Amino acid sequence: MHIHFIAIGGSAMHNLALALHHKGYTVSGSDDVIFEPSKTRLQDQGLFPESFGWFPEKINANLDAVILGMHAKADNPELLRAQELGLKIYSYPEFLYEQSKHKTRVVIGGSHGKTTITSMILHVLNYHGREVDYMVGAQLDGFDRMVHLTEENDFIVLEGDEYLSSPIDRRPKFHLYKPNIALLSGIAWDHINVFPTYEGYVQQFQIFVDSIVKGGSVTYNEEDSEVRRVVEASENPIRKLPYSTPEYQVENGETILETSEGPMPIEVFGKHNLNNLAGAKWICQNMGVDEDDFYEAIASFKGAFKRLEKIGEGKSSVAYKDFAHSPSKVAATTTAVKEQYPNKKLIACLELHTYSSLNAEFLKQYQGALDAADMAVVFYSPESVKIKQLEEVTKAQIVTAFERENLEVFTDATAFKEFLFSQNIIDAALLLMSSGNYGGLDLKAVKELVESH
Known part of the structure; x- marks a missing residue:
């Protein structure tokens, strides 16, 4: 073809x-x-x-x-x-469905966590040599591409994005996959340029649950009240399988997961990632992977690209970067790093870069998102606001929205860089959260700074 x-x-x-x-x-x-x-x-x-x-x-x-x-x-x-x-003109998700309509489709949906959960599933399957087709939103260790398609594989694992399919198809991508096995990780308002109301956004997940093939299943995060409400209200004749965060401890900067096989150290950390892990486990079991085989494989999972990725570590300091930009992700990631390094000063730097995060009305959703940080910094570019044709956002609005008086706010990339490199990072954990690059921040220089302390 x-x-x-x-x-x-x-x-x-x-x-x-x-x-x-x-x-x-x-x-x-x-x-x-x-x-x-x-x-x-x-x-x-x-x-x-x-x-x-x-x-x-x-x-x-x-x-x-x-x-x-x-x-x-x-x-x-x-x-x-x-x-x-x-x-014949296809959108990206339409073509993926066309390639997989005779396979068992496993679709991972949710406002947050879907890339990490999909990555965990693929890591476990790859560890045990189980061949599947897939589409995931990040580059993974051990995989050549983010998409793999064959004629022979029985399963396809798809990350289910709620964003639009194409310029001429305004349906969310995950409405088109018709999953046999689905997961729903969380619902937190996002993409307000497309879904201007919270109710309209939640409705997309209702449609997703109703699109699951009759007799299929949805594994869902019962700790998220909106997810629980959406799934339990659905009249679709499917199996509804709840999951929740497993027991774990943090000891000397290492996360120990409680399992049926006993305590097990793992590479990823943070309550949100342990919650993601629980969801991935149940999906893998639905795909025929035993629980003990899952734990054996997941112990070596280091995380998806740009998701709580360690970029440098010195004798007393450490630095991570993360793709987090929505309020719920920012709060979860900041809390996770503080929990992992309770005795280090947490310097959390967030770039407001997306359409939603630069919207003056949506900013209110960030209330308390950086509360776990010892020092909280926000950077945004007024030029990005103009490009997106949004109303001007002021520093005062941002301080008010986050409800943190000692919040440092920067609109100039050079000033932000000078501030960052002037900080005492002895016994510090530096967290950079952005889907952008802070106006051209040199991550190699950040790595060198951290590794020298």
Whole structure:
């Protein structure tokens, strides 16, 4: 088959292109800009477009299908040409369903934790040599790509994102997968540019639970009251399997998990990650992995890329970076690091970078999110606010929203960097939380700073 990608350079899109190339398909694509690591990975497989831009002449009747990425617009010249020719046009999730409709589909959904839970499941399966198809939102140790598709594997494990499918398909991605086995980790309002009301956002998870194949199952976090309400209210004839955070202790900076096999040290830490682990365990058991085999494998799981990733450690100090940006994730991550290092000064630095986090009304959701930190710092770029065409956000609004008088707020990247590198980090834990890069912060320099103390 010959598949053409409109906006091939995206994180998800280029991984799907690589997966189809590996499967033996003919793959072509276009984009107006492609950054690393997509650029090198596409070049290595001969899939990098010859020129940037959109070229309707690439679209012809010989194509078997076109896959449309979110980065493209509804008036994209290649899309218009494909519509004119009557070609089959798929969104990313539509095509994944097409590739997996004869498989057992395992879908991990939730406002937070879904990448980590999916990663844990794949780590355990890979550890035991169990072959499955998959799509996950982070690069994992031991895996070449974030997407893997075959004809022969019985299972496919999919991270179920609630964001929109494509510029011409406004359905959330996870509505299209029709899972046989599902997990719901948590519900916390996000993506307010798409779901402007909390009720409208929660409704997407109700639709997800109702989309589970009849006779299937949903494993759900019973500690999340909204998840519990949504799952228990569903009239879909499915099995409903609750999970909760297991018992654990933190001893000398090491997390010890209580298991049926006895106490076991693990690499990940924080109550939210132990909760994620419990969900992953039940999904793995639904896929035929014994409990003791799960524990043997999960002991070596170090975490998903950008999820509480240790970037440096010295004699007395340590630094982590995390993708956390929504209020619930920020609170959970900050609390986790403080719990792991109770005797260190926790310096927590949050960049407000997303559409939601820079919205003046949504800011109120951050109340108390940084309370676990000894020193709390917020950075945001007024330029990002302008680019997103949002109302101006002031430092005073941010201090009020977080309800923390000693909150340090920076709008200038140079000033933030100077402040950070002027801190005494002896006996300190530094936590950087962002889906951006603090206006170009050099993480290598941060690593060197920490490792020198």
